[in-house]
Amino acid sequence: xxxxxxxxxxxxxxxxxxxxxxxxxxxxxxxxxxxxxxxxxxxxxxxxxxxxxxxxxxxxxxxxxxxxxxxxxxxxxxxxxxxxxxxxxxxxxxxxxxxxxxxxxxxxxxxxxxxxxxxxxxxxxxxxxxxxxxxxxxxxxxxxxxxxxxxxxxxxxxxxxxxxxxx
Amino acid sequence: xxxxxxxxxxxxxxxxxxxxxxxxxxxxxxxxxxxxxxxxxxxxxxxxxxxxxxxxxxxxxxxxxxxxxxxxxxxxxxxxxxxxxxxxxxxxxxxxxxxxxxxxxxxxxxxxxxxxxxxxxxxxxxxxxxxxxxxxxxxxxxxxxxxxxxxxxxxxxxxxxxxxxxxxxxxxxxxxxxxxxxxxxxxxxxxxxxxxxxxxxxxxxxxxxxxxxxxxxxxxxxxxxxxxxxxxxxxxxxxxxxxxxxxxxxxxxxxxxxxxxxxxxxxxxxxxxxxxxxxxxxxxxxxxxxxxxxxxxxxxxxxxxxxxxxxxxxxxxxxxxxxxxxxxxxxxxxxxxxxxxxxxxxxxxxxxxxxxxxxxxxxxxxxxxxxxxxxxxxxxxxxxxxxxxxxxxxxxxxxxxxxxxxxxxxxxxxxxxxxxxxxxxxxxxxxxxxxxxxxxxxxxxxxxxxxxxxxxxxxxxxxxxxxxxxxxxxxxxxxxxxxxxxxxxxxxxxxxxxxxxxxxxxxxxxxxxxxxxxxxxxxxxxxxxxxxxxxxxxxxxxxxxxxxxxxxxxxxxxxxxxxxxxxxxxxxxxxxxxx
Ligand code: SF4
Numbered sequence: 120x121x122x123x124x125x126x127x128x129x130x131x132x133x134x135x136x137x138x139x140x141x142x143x144x145x146x147x148x149x150x151x152x153x154x155x156x157x158x159x160x161x162x163x164x165x166x167x168x169x170x171x172x173x174x175x176x177x178x179x180x181x182x183x184x185x186x187x188x189x190x191x192x193x194x195x196x197x198x199x200x201x202x203x204x205x206x207x208x209x210x211x212x213x214x215x216x217x218x219x220x221x222x223x224x225x226x227x228x229x230x231x232x233x234x235x236x237x238x239x240x241x242x243x244x245x246x247x248x249x250x251x252x253x254x255x256x257x258x259x260x261x262x263x264x265x266x267x268x269x270x271x272x273x274x275x276x277x278x279x280x281x282x283x284x285x286x
Numbered sequence: 287x288x289x290x291x292x293x294x295x296x297x298x299x300x301x302x303x304x305x306x307x308x309x310x311x312x313x314x315x316x317x318x319x320x321x322x323x324x325x326x327x328x329x330x331x332x333x334x335x336x337x338x339x340x341x342x343x344x345x346x347x348x349x350x351x352x353x354x355x356x357x358x359x360x361x362x363x364x365x366x367x368x369x370x371x372x373x374x375x376x377x378x379x380x381x382x383x384x385x386x387x388x389x390x391x392x393x394x395x396x397x398x399x400x401x402x403x404x405x406x407x408x409x410x411x412x413x414x415x416x417x418x419x420x421x422x423x424x425x426x427x428x429x430x431x432x433x434x435x436x437x438x439x440x441x442x443x444x445x446x447x448x449x450x451x452x453x454x455x456x457x458x459x460x461x462x463x464x465x466x467x468x469x470x471x472x473x474x475x476x477x478x479x480x481x482x483x484x485x486x487x488x489x490x491x492x493x494x495x496x497x498x499x500x501x502x503x504x505x506x507x508x509x510x511x512x513x514x515x516x517x518x519x520x521x522x523x524x525x526x527x528x529x530x531x532x533x534x535x536x537x538x539x540x541x542x543x544x545x546x547x548x549x550x551x552x553x554x555x556x557x558x559x560x561x562x563x564x565x566x567x568x569x570x571x572x573x574x575x576x577x578x579x580x581x582x583x584x585x586x587x588x589x590x591x592x593x594x595x596x597x598x599x600x601x602x603x604x605x606x607x608x609x610x611x612x613x614x615x616x617x618x619x620x621x622x623x624x625x626x627x628x629x630x631x632x633x634x635x636x637x638x639x640x641x642x643x644x645x646x647x648x649x650x651x652x653x654x655x656x657x658x659x660x661x662x663x664x665x666x667x668x669x670x671x672x673x674x675x676x677x678x679x680x681x682x683x684x685x686x687x688x689x690x691x692x693x694x695x696x697x698x699x700x701x702x703x704x705x706x707x708x709x710x711x712x713x714x715x716x717x718x719x720x721x722x723x724x725x726x727x728x729x730x731x732x733x734x735x736x737x738x739x740x741x742x743x744x745x746x747x748x749x750x751x752x753x754x755x756x757x758x759x760x761x762x763x764x765x766x767x768x769x770x771x772x773x774x775x776x777x778x779x780x781x782x783x784x785x786x787x788x789x790x791x792x793x794x795x796x797x798x799x800x801x802x803x804x805x806x807x808x809x810x811x812x813x814x815x816x817x818x819x820x821x822x823x824x825x826x827x828x829x830x831x832x833x834x835x836x837x838x839x840x841x842x843x844x845x846x847x848x849x850x851x852x853x854x855x856x857x858x859x860x861x862x863x864x865x
Contacts, residue, residue, distance in 0.1 A: 146567030
């Protein structure tokens with residue numbers, strides 16, 4: 120069976136590199152009671168495949184990864200996994216997906232939000248909302264196109280907000 | 287203790303600007319946040335990536351956090367890029383659990399694992415806004431304590447530390463915290479501390495005897511080990527399978543100061559390992575000891591550990607004999623990084639001088655077995671500058687590397703260090719070679735570069751380590767000046783500046799030749815007041831035997847008279863075979 124995990128990382132966890140994030144998630148899964156299949160070799164790893172990598176420093180509310188297993192992963196599993204997760208990391212949904220499901224083929228892209236503390240210079244495709252002293256910019260980014268880096272446009276915070284699936 | 291939400295707020299603003307920000311974020315899984323009457327912050331005086339790999343901190347963190355009256359948090363020395371931003375933005379050194387400035391803790395505990403970290407200790411105090419010198423601290427400041435192997439010669443840094451704990455910390459740390467809690471003033475706290483066995487408070491004690499635990503209690507094995515987010519030097523769970531070593535290598539300080547041997551049983555090792563894997567999710571566990579192959583139940587241990595699936599195990603496989611290779615093979619899959627063995631010296635004569643109880647046959651059978659078991663890479667460790675060493679001994683290192691390479695390894699590398707005599711060892715009476723001589727001896731090995739990767743350690747580093755190890759109180763001024771001149775992280779090649787160190791020695795009129803020279807039994811040492819349990823007479827007789835190339839057997843097979851067991855009324859704790 121193949122499962123699609125949706126997770127978020129907030130707060131200081133945004134400073135994890137992509138590689139550090141993957142290892143952290145592997146260890147969360149290893150702390151649950153479920154025994155997953157491992158790769159061979161000295162360092163046995165879980166077989167996971169991840170959505171698009173993010174630059175260090177970006178808050179993520181739209182993290183995705185796929186996991187194949189013979190076990191049934193239900194809501195209780197989700198709760199158990201979160202109970203052994205570090206603060207500021209949360210798996211918020213697990214969907215059972217078709218065996219042929221692939222992230223590259225199914226994810227259209229992501230919506231990003233940039234928070235500014237001063238009025239930003241508007242770029243193509245940006246939607247800007249002004250709320251008192253802050254400006255919230257949102258835009259769509261196609262899967263595997265360049266992700267905004269922290270501070271790239273002078274923004275205070277960078278958030279990957281949600282994933283958009285095809286169909 | 288007041289929490290400082292300011293630190294956290296400021297951190298968020300700067301972490302985008304430093305290298306590897308994850309090493310500063312704290313709040314890792316299994317870190318402990320609790321309220322308690324007394325607070326302690328353990329500071330590892332090096333980068334997070336190094337400090338998190340260190341096992342002693344894990345033990346004490348766990349023990350203190352299990353008490354009902356005290357809590358323990360952690361801090362590390364930030365890399366210079368982070369230090370600079372912290373100073374600019376007014377962020378003090380802070381704890382990784384609650385982002386509290388270290389100054390707000392009741393107790394600061396340093397672990398002194400290597401002498402080169404002394405300037406780092408001072409830098410941590412400075413970043414923490416705590417007076418560097420003990421004499422300048424007031425009732426408002428934390429009590430600064432230190433432990434770890436370097437405390438066996440505390441004199442070079444005794445101006446900066448309020449109280450040293452010498453020896454095993456499992457029982458003494460809690461006693462120290464109780465004393466600090468009871469004392470109403472700084473001087474009363476220090477007075478109470480000075481009465482604890484194993485504790486040295488400069489100006490209060492003129493003698494101190496190391497602290498010892500008679501066995502390794504199950505309760506003291508930390509299982510809820512903190513998982514770093516950052517990739518660190520040894521990112522794995524750790525089980526200490528044995529403390530102490532009975533081999534009696536004459537150069538080895540750990541082998542002398544951690545006597546007697548205390549083994550943990552195979553079943554306990556298994557129970558602890560299983561819990562660590564469950565609580566951490568670690569994919570690798572390291573079995574820690576000074577000489578794993580000597581553990582009486584090592585085969586039973588390996589058999590039991592095989593029951594823990596999806597986990598790899600590693601042991602420090604430095605003892606160059608076939609058993610070590612067998613264990614390394616039995617315990618896990620073959621590692622890409624290759625197998626490591628430490629012949630230490632090139633000739634049998636010199637190996638006898640240092641009492642390294644292995645023969646050339648042992649070395650070759652270890653290498654042969656490694657080849658048979660499929661290892662393609664091998665790493666070897668040697669030292670130059672050992673007592674009585676001749677050019678023939680040095681050249682023999684090259685010949686040995688050549689012979690081992692010819693056995694069929696694809697890749698061979700050898701690390702060759704300069705021997706630094708350490709306090710409380712039979713070689714404390716010996717001279718250390720100076721850099722010019724070390725470079726000359728290194729040259730005798732250059733021809734082996736044709737087929738082996740040679741890695742010479744810096745002879746200037748050895749000199750500085752030698753001064754910090756065998757120097758006395760006067761070295762304190764050197765350490766203070768070194769920190770002022772930014773000679774921190776001296777162990778890191780990119781930060782090491784020998785010229786500046788040499789200049790400081792000169793300015794402070796440190797007689798290098800004198801510190802480096804050979805000593806006699808009658809010569810006083812700065813650490814004579816520290817009783818490791820091993821008598822100076824035993825160390826001297828071992829020194830004399832070394833010159834005559836005579837061996838002293840392993841004391842598992844019968845006491846060889848170092849004196850520790852009688853003095854402390856303890857014994858080697860050896861497990862019975864259980865198969
Ligand atoms: S007293 Fe004897 S048995 Fe005990 S550590 Fe020393 S040599 Fe070994």
